[in-house]
Amino acid sequence: MTAAPYRLARVHPLDAADGPLPEQFFVRNDASGFAGPDGTVWTVVATPFPASAGNQNSPARAGWTTGARVSEDQFSFLAPCAPANVFGMAHNTGAPGRALPPQAFHKAASSVIGPGEAIRLGPEAGRVEPEAELTVVVGQAARHLTLENARAAILGFTIGNDVSDRDAQKSDELWISAKSPDTFTPLGPWIVVGLEDRGRPIGIVHNGTELSAASSDDLGWGVGEILVYLSSFMTLQPGDVILTGFPAECRPLAPGDDVVCRVGGIGELRNPVVAGE
Numbered sequence: 001m002t003a004a005p006y007r008l009a010r011v012h013p014l015d016a017a018d019g020p021l022p023e024q025f026f027v028r029n030d031a032s033g034f035a036g037p038d039g040t041v042w043t044v045v046a047t048p049f050p051a052s053a054g055n056q057n058s059p060a061r062a063g064w065t066t067g068a069r070v071s072e073d074q075f076s077f078l079a080p081c082a083p084a085n086v087f088g089m090a091h092n093t094g095a096p097g098r099a100l101p102p103q104a105f106h107k108a109a110s111s112v113i114g115p116g117e118a119i120r121l122g123p124e125a126g127r128v129e130p131e132a133e134l135t136v137v138v139g140q141a142a143r144h145l146t147l148e149n150a151r152a153a154i155l156g157f158t159i160g161n162d163v164s165d166r167d168a169q170k171s172d173e174l175w176i177s178a179k180s181p182d183t184f185t186p187l188g189p190w191i192v193v194g195l196e197d198r199g200r201p202i203g204i205v206h207n208g209t210e211l212s213a214a215s216s217d218d219l220g221w222g223v224g225e226i227l228v229y230l231s232s233f234m235t236l237q238p239g240d241v242i243l244t245g246f247p248a249e250c251r252p253l254a255p256g257d258d259v260v261c262r263v264g265g266i267g268e269l270r271n272p273v274v275a276g277e
Contacts, residue, residue, distance in 0.1 A: 054082035092245030097220025108180035120276030126167025131246035132261030135160035218247035
């Protein structure tokens with residue numbers, strides 16, 4: 001990863017024509033401050049995932065060619081990638097997690113949504129909770145990584161919300177029904193490339209109330225170790241995401257709620273909660 005952090009985002013032009021798939025372009029911002037004037041003007045770039053068909057740019061059009069400058073009033077943020085695989089790490093908090101072998105679970109790629117999109121709670125949902133997580137975005141195909149080379153496979157980090165139905169977890173040993181309902185994996189709002197992942201504050205703001213936060217240092221297994229583990233039995237693909245674990249406080253969700261996931265150095269991922277069909 002690079003020494004000077006910058007942001008990459010996948011965005012949808014507000015003046016885009018309707019089509020079978022929403023127009024999507026990748027943009028880059030090198031400003032050190034996210035909220036200042038320079039932080040809201042982006043440069044159109046080629047896809048950072050050329051080997052991932054799910055992440056191809058839309059055909060160029062006026063104002064959106066590579067190198068063009070676009071401002072945030074011209075687009076909305078999408079999930080920063082369209083992963084083939086979404087992984088989460090089970091029981092990965094502190095010493096108790098470290099005492100157990102690393103274990104991952106799979107979330108459906110169809111559960112991914114972007115910033116501002118609604119988390120939908122169906123009538124069958126039980127106690128559903130959000131989990132703010134430092135999330136790895138894989139940049140290149142990788143297999144049999146080692147601690148020495150694991151970080152070369154990382155494009156950057158984003159924020160993931162591992163929405164989880166706790167009641168379903170009790171009855172589903174594989175957690176598929178608990179973790180993979182539609183809208184249960186918000187991602188975004190962008191990828192920070194070159195971020196140092198150690199010591200990152202992690203927390204949730206629920207309906208305006210800031211809950212007790214923790215740190216990425218509170219995870220049982222670190223980022224490099226997670227990559228070594230996952231790549232030991234499968235090939236990680238460009239655009240895949242790995243939610244590394246949730247060490248902080250959460251509260252159950254209900255329709256009408258507003259949930260903000262925070263990770264220091266990346267920003268905030270906000271999603272409303274609504275009743276689903």
